[in-house]
Amino acid sequence: GQNIDQPTEMTATEGAIVQINCTYQTSGFNGLFWYQQHAGEAPTFLSYNVLDGLEEKGRFSSFLSRSKGYSYLLLKELQMKDSASYLCAVVNQAGTALIFGKGTTLSVSS
């Protein structure tokens, strides 16, 4: 089976850095996605990792360690608009779907 774990909630202040962790247990590995979802809106793509290491994209970076079954999303220079749910998802073994964690709700305060 497949299991994705991430913290339920996190809080941070504007301008800070926050790291959202995700651990997974899967049968095979075909890649890991991070999505951002504002309340009442569609999830939007943030990053994709399939090889070990850090992928940087502006204020957001994502890291993957396949041997540890671990990923994190790093958000720098936090802004109020970053308050949202962050969803970790792995591609299923058949490559036909994403298996999502329950999401981490991030609250950014001033």
Next chain:
Amino acid sequence: GAGVSQSPSNKVTEKGKDVELRCDPISGHTALYWYRQSLGQGLEFLIYFQGNSAPDKSGLPSDRFSAERTGGSVSTLTIQRTQQEDSAVYLCASSRPGTQERDEQFFGPGTRLTVL
């Protein structure tokens, strides 16, 4: 707009009624997915279409759920004899042709289904 669209945005129905939810994917996206998101739960995969065929229906929770896709475009998710536990946001996503595993899925805004 060029994004994935879904209709209706909200649907309230009575227990036992049938409902149809519609998804219009991004033009040219051959892969289409349905997920549902219940309160406090992660997105749960329901079904995957490649063109008009559905090679993976493993996430459909019961035989009351069915989906079809016509013309390689629009998809309809049908829930028969709705139950209160079917209440959730139903999300549709599409992705472009290419290597399946790494294709980004673009999500629609969802249909919020409430079964009274």
